[in-house]
Amino acid sequence: MAYVRQIGPYGFTNIQAMDKLKRWAGEKKLLTESAILFGIPQDNPQTTLPENCRYDACIVITNDDQIDDSIHESELSGGEYVICKVKHTVEDIQKAWAEIVPALHSRGYHIDNKPILEKYTGEMVNQNFCEICVSVKRL
Numbered sequence: 001m002a003y004v005r006q007i008g009p010y011g012f013t014n015i016q017a018m019d020k021l022k023r024w025a026g027e028k029k030l031l032t033e034s035a036i037l038f039g040i041p042q043d044n045p046q047t048t049l050p051e052n053c054r055y056d057a058c059i060v061i062t063n064d065d066q067i068d069d070s071i072h073e074s075e076l077s078g079g080e081y082v083i084c085k086v087k088h089t090v091e092d093i094q095k096a097w098a099e100i101v102p103a104l105h106s107r108g109y110h111i112d113n114k115p116i117l118e119k120y121t122g123e124m125v126n127q128n129f130c131e132i133c134v135s136v137k138r139l
Contacts, residue, residue: 001038001058001059001061001074001075001076002021002024002025002030002058002059002061002065002067002071002072002073003021003040003056003057003058003072003074004018004021004024004056004057004071004072005017005055005057005072006054006055006057007051007052007053007054008050008051008053009045009050009051009053010041010045010050010055013055014041017056017057018037018039018057020057021037021058021059022037024070024071025059028065030061031059031122032122033121033122033123034121034122034123035059035060035121035122036059036060036119036120036121037057037059037119037120037121038056038057038059038060038076038117038118038119039055039056039057039058039117039118039120040055040056040058040115040116040118041054041055041115041116042054042055042056042115056074058074076117077114079112079135080112080135080136080137081117081133081134081135082100082104082109082134082136083131083132083133083134084096084100084133085124085130086129086130086131086132087128087129088120088124088125088128088129088130089128093130093132096132097132100132100134104134104136105139108138109137109138110136110137110138111134111135111136111137112135112137114135115135116132116133116134116135117132117133118130118131118132118133119131119132119133
């Protein structure tokens, strides 16, 4: 995947990172209806100072896609994920975050030590949805 990283408090600057990624991807003709994008907060804001929090705005690319110096490249590790489809509003995402951990524990899951992913496709965005993907292990 290709990504743009922003460092600092989570919030508005996450949107700026995603906008920068979308501009780059649009220029490369990668921003299609079927494109898969991720927003990946790399740090827990409860244990990391806001000024040190890392957020990656990502797009899935193929091995043939060329990147340049304005973008980074990485891979996602595999594993088992629980996927929660959520309305893409501040209120619904906050509600989902508050409900995900207790719901997972009640179903016998433990959150794995990997970043939680916010996944977007053109179709989901057009319908005002995103998916929160949580890496899990069985208790």
